[in-house]
Amino acid sequence: MYSKFKFPGIAFLIVIAILIPVHTQVSRPMLMLERLVPGYGWIEIILLGFYAGFIVFKMLNSGNTARWRLRIWGIFSVVFFGQLIIGLSGLEVFLMTGTLHFPIPAVILAGPVYRLEIGFMPILFLSTLILSGPAWCAQLCYFGALDGLASAKNKKPKTLYYKKKIRWTILFVVILIAMLLRLFQAGPVLVIILTAAFGIGGLSVILFRSRKKGLMSHCTEYCPVGVIVSYLKFVNPFRVVIQSDCTHCQLCFSHCPYDALSPDDLMKGRPGITCTYCGDCMQSCKKDLIQYKLFNVKPVLAKKIWFVLTVSLHAVFLGLARI
Numbered sequence: 001m002y003s004k005f006k007f008p009g010i011a012f013l014i015v016i017a018i019l020i021p022v023h024t025q026v027s028r029p030m031l032m033l034e035r036l037v038p039g040y041g042w043i044e045i046i047l048l049g050f051y052a053g054f055i056v057f058k059m060l061n062s063g064n065t066a067r068w069r070l071r072i073w074g075i076f077s078v079v080f081f082g083q084l085i086i087g088l089s090g091l092e093v094f095l096m097t098g099t100l101h102f103p104i105p106a107v108i109l110a111g112p113v114y115r116l117e118i119g120f121m122p123i124l125f126l127s128t129l130i131l132s133g134p135a136w137c138a139q140l141c142y143f144g145a146l147d148g149l150a151s152a153k154n155k156k157p158k159t160l161y162y163k164k165k166i167r168w169t170i171l172f173v174v175i176l177i178a179m180l181l182r183l184f185q186a187g188p189v190l191v192i193i194l195t196a197a198f199g200i201g202g203l204s205v206i207l208f209r210s211r212k213k214g215l216m217s218h219c220t221e222y223c224p225v226g227v228i229v230s231y232l233k234f235v236n237p238f239r240v241v242i243q244s245d246c247t248h249c250q251l252c253f254s255h256c257p258y259d260a261l262s263p264d265d266l267m268k269g270r271p272g273i274t275c276t277y278c279g280d281c282m283q284s285c286k287k288d289l290i291q292y293k294l295f296n297v298k299p300v301l302a303k304k305i306w307f308v309l310t311v312s313l314h315a316v317f318l319g320l321a322r323i
């Protein structure tokens with residue numbers, strides 16, 4: 001009984017430990033309750049701690065981590081975009097600083113190139129990569145949740161044949177355009193038009209391709225941040241591996257929303273490069289052969305540590321992330 005609450009309890013403490021310094025050291029209130037009712041930020045910290053503990057409990061004990069992951073990712077996205085819409089309608093208290101930028105992940109890469117300065121978002125993004133590898137693209141990105149929800153509509157995924165060919169090209173083109181805009185000192189109107197066009201392109205991929213394919217086409221074929229996550233995730237020590245006793249039954253294939261499982265990947269004993277360690281495939285393996293790996297830690301413990309870490313970060317993002 002005690003062990004069921006141990007890891008939720010750790011998640012609770014992590015969230016509290018991160019949010020207390022943010023609450024006490026940053027001059028402008030970061031927590032929404034504190035902004036709305038001064039003094040109530042402490043209550044929000046406790047609530048977010050309990051929320052993280054509850055989600056870890058559910059993910060470790062419900063037998064359906066995939067459903068819970070998608071659910072909390074969706075909640076985060078709704079809260080994030082909800083605050084943006086309310087903020088834009090005049091209630092500036094719902095905005096982070098009042099300085100607006102487009103809520104699409106590509107801006108995390110293109111923005112610093114265009115402005116020639118590293119802002120808050122790239123630092124947050126890189127810190128998250130170090131702390132939790134690819135979890136950014138599994139439950140922390142406000143935009144990826146839309147792709148996750150769209151792809152979940154089709155339960156019979158089809159392979160994404162183009163992902164390897166176009167994702168690097170899109171990343172290259174986005175960086176090149178940001179450099180050219182900087183070089184020619186392009187004004188805000190052109191920058192806004194191009195950014196909006198890219199965002200609309202992404203939404204179209206989500207609405208038409210991801211829904212049709214039953215796979216996260218936006219995140220694995222279109223988003224330039226997804227490419228960076230795919231390769232830089234290895235700075236984090238967690239891995240997902242497929243044990244050698246795999247019978248190649250392929251039952252797990254249809255459970256991967258990131259198109260990261262193929263016969264070739266099974267042979268290699270690890271998912272493809274687009275794997276975000278989301279864990280959705282793990283319960284589909286009757287022999288439990290797809291596992292988290294962290295140094296020499298036992299796979300079951302590695303999984304618990306992974307969920308504690310990523311859910312705690314999710315709860316912190318839920319409390320702090322806004323534009």
Ligand code: SF4
Pocket residue numbers: 105136137138141142143144145147218219220223224225226227229
């Ligand atoms: S690939 Fe892009 S949109 Fe998808 S989750 Fe990652 S950063 Fe977000």
Ligand code: SF4
Pocket residue numbers: 240255256257258259260261271272274275276277278279280281282
């Ligand atoms: S292989 Fe498994 S852990 Fe990796 S992205 Fe696919 S479902 Fe998630």
